[in-house]
Amino acid sequence: MPFRSPPENAILEKIHRSFRVAPRGRNARASRNSLPLGMGDDAALFAPSPGCQTILTCDWFLQGTHFLRDKHSADAVGWKSLARAVSDIAAMGGTPRCFLLSLALPQDATSAWLDAFLVGLRRAAKRFACPLAGGDTTKRREILINITVIGEVASGRALRRDAANPGDFIYVSGRLGAAQQGLQRLRKRRGAAGRANPRLQKHLYPEPRLALAAWLSKKRLATAAMDLSDGLSTDLPRLCSASGVGAIIDATSLPTVPRATASPSQAMNLALNGGDDYELLFTVPRNKAKKIPANFAGIPMTKIGKITKSRKVLLSGPSGLPKILRPQGWDPFL
Amino acid sequence: MPFRSPPENAILEKIHRSFRVAPRGRNARASRNSLPLGMGDDAALFAPSPGCQTILTCDWFLQGTHFLRDKHSADAVGWKSLARAVSDIAAMGGTPRCFLLSLALPQDATSAWLDAFLVGLRRAAKRFACPLAGGDTTKRREILINITVIGEVASGRALRRDAANPGDFIYVSGRLGAAQQGLQRLRKRRGAAGRANPRLQKHLYPEPRLALAAWLSKKRLATAAMDLSDGLSTDLPRLCSASGVGAIIDATSLPTVPRATASPSQAMNLALNGGDDYELLFTVPRNKAKKIPANFAGIPMTKIGKITKSRKVLLSGPSGLPKILRPQGWDPFL
Numbered sequence: 245m246p247f248r249s250p251p252e253n254a255i256l257e258k259i260h261r262s263f264r265v266a267p268r269g270r271n272a273r274a275s276r277n278s279l280p281l282g283m284g285d286d287a288a289l290f291a292p293s294p295g296c297q298t299i300l301t302c303d304w305f306l307q308g309t310h311f312l313r314d315k316h317s318a319d320a321v322g323w324k325s326l327a328r329a330v331s332d333i334a335a336m337g338g339t340p341r342c343f344l345l346s347l348a349l350p351q352d353a354t355s356a357w358l359d360a361f362l363v364g365l366r367r368a369a370k371r372f373a374c375p376l377a378g379g380d381t382t383k384r385r386e387i388l389i390n391i392t393v394i395g396e397v398a399s400g401r402a403l404r405r406d407a408a409n410p411g412d413f414i415y416v417s418g419r420l421g422a423a424q425q426g427l428q429r430l431r432k433r434r435g436a437a438g439r440a441n442p443r444l445q446k447h448l449y450p451e452p453r454l455a456l457a458a459w460l461s462k463k464r465l466a467t468a469a470m471d472l473s474d475g476l477s478t479d480l481p482r483l484c485s486a487s488g489v490g491a492i493i494d495a496t497s498l499p500t501v502p503r504a505t506a507s508p509s510q511a512m513n514l515a516l517n518g519g520d521d522y523e524l525l526f527t528v529p530r531n532k533a534k535k536i537p538a539n540f541a542g543i544p545m546t547k548i549g550k551i552t553k554s555r556k557v558l559l560s561g562p563s564g565l566p567k568i569l570r571p572q573g574w575d576p577f578l
Numbered sequence: 579m580p581f582r583s584p585p586e587n588a589i590l591e592k593i594h595r596s597f598r599v600a601p602r603g604r605n606a607r608a609s610r611n612s613l614p615l616g617m618g619d620d621a622a623l624f625a626p627s628p629g630c631q632t633i634l635t636c637d638w639f640l641q642g643t644h645f646l647r648d649k650h651s652a653d654a655v656g657w658k659s660l661a662r663a664v665s666d667i668a669a670m671g672g673t674p675r676c677f678l679l680s681l682a683l684p685q686d687a688t689s690a691w692l693d694a695f696l697v698g699l700r701r702a703a704k705r706f707a708c709p710l711a712g713g714d715t716t717k718r719r720e721i722l723i724n725i726t727v728i729g730e731v732a733s734g735r736a737l738r739r740d741a742a743n744p745g746d747f748i749y750v751s752g753r754l755g756a757a758q759q760g761l762q763r764l765r766k767r768r769g770a771a772g773r774a775n776p777r778l779q780k781h782l783y784p785e786p787r788l789a790l791a792a793w794l795s796k797k798r799l800a801t802a803a804m805d806l807s808d809g810l811s812t813d814l815p816r817l818c819s820a821s822g823v824g825a826i827i828d829a830t831s832l833p834t835v836p837r838a839t840a841s842p843s844q845a846m847n848l849a850l851n852g853g854d855d856y857e858l859l860f861t862v863p864r865n866k867a868k869k870i871p872a873n874f875a876g877i878p879m880t881k882i883g884k885i886t887k888s889r890k891v892l893l894s895g896p897s898g899l900p901k902i903l904r905p906q907g908w909d910p911f912l
Contacts, residue, residue: 253816284739285740286669289633289670290632290633292631297626298624298625298626299623299624300623301620302724304714304722344635346637348638379636381910384643392678394632395621406619471620576715
């Protein structure tokens with residue numbers, strides 16, 4: 245006679261079924277081999293690769309704080325919850341290896357919503373070659389997600405925040421502010437958006453800069469790096485503070501959203517203070533700058549300023565004296 | 579001129595300050611060396627030990643679901659949130675190495691509550707030789723905690739759930755139901771309880787069975803093991819299901835709470851269905867059973883039944899036929 249299956253077991257089984265097939269990405273074989281014991285035990289077992297350090301990161305993704313149930317499709321929530329945590333692995337120059345999913349759900353999200361969430365999550369897991377290794381589930385009035393990603397990087401090759409030097413050039417990948425612009429558009433819409441809408445793509449389905457960061461680490465081109473999650477004006481001071489340096493940014497050089505889609509001041513505000521871009525911010529010694537291409541795999545690389553000895557973080561515009569760049573990005577406690 | 583420090587940074591700094599001193603436990607030196615980069619970067623770096631597999635586990639600890647703000651002191655919340663996640667590392671026969679803290683707080687919990695929480699958390703981190711490596715913070719109406727613990731175990735020596743064999747004896751450590759009994763007492767009290775109350779100790783300050791599990795792994799005595807978090811009637815079927823076996827439990831052998839504190843039926847109900855004990859449930863081949871002591875470091879070891887080929891999980895009492903043991907422990911979706 246079979247055991248009575250408690251409801252929690254049914255949800256766990258749905259998650260397990262969804263992830264039973266290993267990801268087909270670049271590192272699929274490595275991922276399978278490195279996970280001798282995945283879901284279903286007290287904890288997951290992971291076989292570290294020789295010569296590598298393990299990278300550990302975790303990220304909240306909470307209904308009402310990080311997404312809105314009526315505006316963000318469950319598919320997008322699944323993708324983005326993993327993508328933003330994987331972005332922290334990219335920011336270290338690493339390769340994701342597996343992840344843990346902590347999920348708290350209201351009863352009314354345990355069928356259709358959960359199914360669609362798992363589709364988006366599974367697509368992201370394949371894309372980033374990052375299989376599910378375990379997790380925890382519970383019941384809650386609102387949907388709560390916490391994702392831990394485990395990555396690896398060759399020992400001593402991690403891209404840290406604390407090693408920028410005065411004179412280094414400061415670069416960003418991609419365009420800044422596009423995700424925030426997508427959020428503004430989404431807020432004006434009625435209901436959730438489909439997967440295909442290109443104007444919302446950057447907000448709903450961010451792409452962590454894994455290949456770029458791994459290349460910078462491998463070629464030893466970057467002195468420091470981080471991902472832009474809270475906006476340049478909030479994140480750049482963090483990098484400077486960790487490195488004990490300052491910076492001066494040339495406002496006219498910032499890769500903003502296209503002119504046709506925003507006024508110059510809106511575009512500048514989005515580029516400085518818009519969160520959720522998951523682009524890479526990195527510093528390069530002056531003598532290595534010529535090795536940074538204008539594009540990396542189709543993503544523009546833009547030199548936006550340089551690191552200074554003085555600990556101020558300044559913004560210079562087309563005219564007048566440089567001004568202090570004040571953190572006005574995303575801060576959950578403001 | 580210093581940067582304006584955003585409120586989130588102030589909370590991060592409080593957490594960092596609280597954990598700046600490395601734990602003084604058994605593995606203090608190993609822990610320090612294995613964490614070349616801790617808090618303050620995009621992610622933490624961890625140096626895996628040669629010949630070991632990495633153990634990964636995460637656990638929710640949510641206000642209103644897992645603790646009550648008016649009944650559970652912030653100190654106990656800090657201790658228990660880490661202890662229960664560390665218990666999953668113990669359940670694998672492993673040693674904790676570091677943890678990640680995801681914390682969502684209402685504004686009114688960012689000073690005194692946070693301070694007391696960090697005191698309890700830090701004491702647990704010292705006790706388990708498990709330093710804080712990183713995390714994520716955000717603002718929320720209610721206190722949400724998610725803890726990821728990273729542990730290690732010699733390759734191939736993990737205690738799994740899926741390897742119990744028919745004929746194995748089933749053991750538990752400690753007394754079952756004491757944590758649930760503590761919760762019942764706490765619910766009847768007005769306000770939160772102090773640290774010293776021995777009748778609430780098991781509920782508020784559980785001790786993961788790290789040394790016992792590591793010994794069972796090292797001596798290759800256990801075929802399967804798990805920690806009892808949701809109650810024997812819910813957890814034993816999980817072990818049996820993973821191993822493709824059944825079990826028969828002798829009700830009269832169960833190590834219940836002391837007779838003086840509960841009626842026989844209350845004590846039996848607590849032992850079968852009470853959650854949160856974090857005792858170890860493990861199976862031992864018949865020919866190794868004599869190596870299991872009556873006490874391990876002061877904790878009673880009790881043989882409670884045996885694994886069967888039939889996939890039923892049965893409870894035999896002092897009289898009558900054995901009955902199916904129905905899962906009636908903690909299930910958040912019930």
